[in-house]
Amino acid sequence: MAKAILYLNQFFGQIGGEDKADVGSSIHEGLIGPAMELDKHLDAEITHTVICGDNFMGSNTEEAINTILGFLEGKQFDIFLAGPAFQAGRYGIACGHICKAVKDKFNVPVVTSMHEENPGVEMFKKDIYIMKGGNSAAKMRQDIKSMASLANKLIRKETILEAAQEGYYSRGVRHQVWRDDKKPAADRVVEMLIKKVNGEPYETELPVPKMDRVSIAPPIADLSKANIALVTSGGIVPVDNPDRIQSASATRWGRYNTEGTDDLQKGDYKTIHAGYDPAAADDDPDRVAPVDALKAYEKEGIIGRLHKYFYSTVGTGTTQAEAARMAKEMIPHLKEDNVDGIILTST
Amino acid sequence: MVKEFERAGFPIVQMANLIPVAKSIGSNRIVPTISIPYPLGDPGTDKEQQWKLRYHRVGVALEALTTDAKEQTVFKVKI
Numbered sequence: 164m165a166k167a168i169l170y171l172n173q174f175f176g177q178i179g180g181e182d183k184a185d186v187g188s189s190i191h192e193g194l195i196g197p198a199m200e201l202d203k204h205l206d207a208e209i210t211h212t213v214i215c216g217d218n219f220m221g222s223n224t225e226e227a228i229n230t231i232l233g234f235l236e237g238k239q240f241d242i243f244l245a246g247p248a249f250q251a252g253r254y255g256i257a258c259g260h261i262c263k264a265v266k267d268k269f270n271v272p273v274v275t276s277m278h279e280e281n282p283g284v285e286m287f288k289k290d291i292y293i294m295k296g297g298n299s300a301a302k303m304r305q306d307i308k309s310m311a312s313l314a315n316k317l318i319r320k321e322t323i324l325e326a327a328q329e330g331y332y333s334r335g336v337r338h339q340v341w342r343d344d345k346k347p348a349a350d351r352v353v354e355m356l357i358k359k360v361n362g363e364p365y366e367t368e369l370p371v372p373k374m375d376r377v378s379i380a381p382p383i384a385d386l387s388k389a390n391i392a393l394v395t396s397g398g399i400v401p402v403d404n405p406d407r408i409q410s411a412s413a414t415r416w417g418r419y420n421t422e423g424t425d426d427l428q429k430g431d432y433k434t435i436h437a438g439y440d441p442a443a444a445d446d447d448p449d450r451v452a453p454v455d456a457l458k459a460y461e462k463e464g465i466i467g468r469l470h471k472y473f474y475s476t477v478g479t480g481t482t483q484a485e486a487a488r489m490a491k492e493m494i495p496h497l498k499e500d501n502v503d504g505i506i507l508t509s510t
Numbered sequence: 511m512v513k514e515f516e517r518a519g520f521p522i523v524q525m526a527n528l529i530p531v532a533k534s535i536g537s538n539r540i541v542p543t544i545s546i547p548y549p550l551g552d553p554g555t556d557k558e559q560q561w562k563l564r565y566h567r568v569g570v571a572l573e574a575l576t577t578d579a580k581e582q583t584v585f586k587v588k589i
Contacts, residue, residue, distance in 0.1 A: 184546070218546050221528050252531065253546070282531045377513045379538040380521040382578045391572070396511065397549070443548035449564065450551040456561075456568035466572060478511075483535075490514035497520065504575040505515050505522040506568070509532070510546050 165207035165318045169198045170245035170261050172254045176214030181440045186216035188227050190234040204311035217253035228264045247276035247306035250298040255283025262291045272317040276306045288332040389503040392470035396478030397451035397510040398436030410437035416476035416489045426455030438479025439510050470502050512537045523574040539574045540584045563589050
């Protein structure tokens with residue numbers, strides 16, 4: 164029987180939550196967490212589960228990858244899987260990094276799964292098979308099944324069909340194919356054009372990927388006269404969270420007046436972000452929203468002034484569409500006070 | 511969020527630990543922080559060190575706002 168190895172983060176690897184996200188990599192014989200369900204659907208035996216904390220992988224990527232590649236050295240496996248990672252950004256990126264590294268070094272097929280808003284998709288879809296997955300662990304069974312179905316085809320060395328048919332994100336690889344309808348390109352393009360001219364729906368054969376890039380805003384000419392604003396996605400709020408900003412998948416934001424305060428005191432402010440261990444941020448909120456340093460620069464005259472509010476929301480599980488909307492809602496306030504530049508801290 | 515602010519014409523600098531993510535979403539000015547749960551002050555070091563680090567990195571971010579960046583730039587930090 165073919166053999167498989169699965170990668171999980173500290174949470175799904177049952178080591179612990181955010182407080183254990185710094186844990187280094189480890190390898191375990193047998194099935195842990197999602198490995199049990201995956202094993203049921205896979206035409207291979209999962210011999211080992213590899214686990215690494217998301218923060219460790221995020222902050223010490225090279226070290227984590229090398230350690231894991233070391234674990235795998237000499238082990239027999241026909242396929243390597245990771246996740247599913249749903250919409251968890253750090254986990255998705257970790258799955259992408261390790262899958263790509265394993266594929267490059269051991270030349271075995273690799274499969275993972277992520278939600279389309281996971282930043283790991285954009286970063287790794289060209290390199291590896293990433294199945295289109297759900298946004299939360301509620302979709303675990305479904306996502307595992309889809310990972311297994313592609314993995315089984317890879318194990319049996321069957322032909323892998325196009326991205327849309329198999330359910331993975333398009334890798335941008337082009338194949339020569341023989342069409343069943345034998346219609347040449349010249350006919351197809353004219354048909355498409357006629358439909359376009361008539362305003363009818365048509366489907367392009369070469370979708371151009373949308374890269375939404377914004378041109379770089381011109382720099383501040385004189386910092387000593389500039390009005391600087393601070394924005395954070397780290398969830399720093401007054402302890403009673405007056406705007407009831409959600410701890411994950413936020414749709415709300417708040418702005419908080421810092422006039423007359425030189426720094427954000429423990430007990431006055433805290434974080435409500437559920438995507439990282441809050442201990443350090445609660446103990447000193449300036450670690451995430453550096454009001455103290457900005458006030459110092461204001462006093463020293465290095466910046467003209469610090470805009471009197473800082474703006475806060477929570478950037479975990481938050482969709483890009485919601486984040487964009489919240490930023491758009493903040494912009495009129497910043498314009499009203501003639502803000503010249505923004506520092507945005509993220510966690 | 512960074513993109514919306516920049517689209518509105520504000521020069522913006524993102525202070526982030528996961529640089530590849532900041533790059534992939536299209537942040538143009540990026541200053542690295544030291545971790546996810548404590549971006550600007552390691553609780554394992556003394557207050558003085560934490561302040562120095564935070565003051566320095568915020569300073570780099572302010573400098574970044576005055577830099578005429580022609581392409582996506584990750585600014586160098588000393589501490």
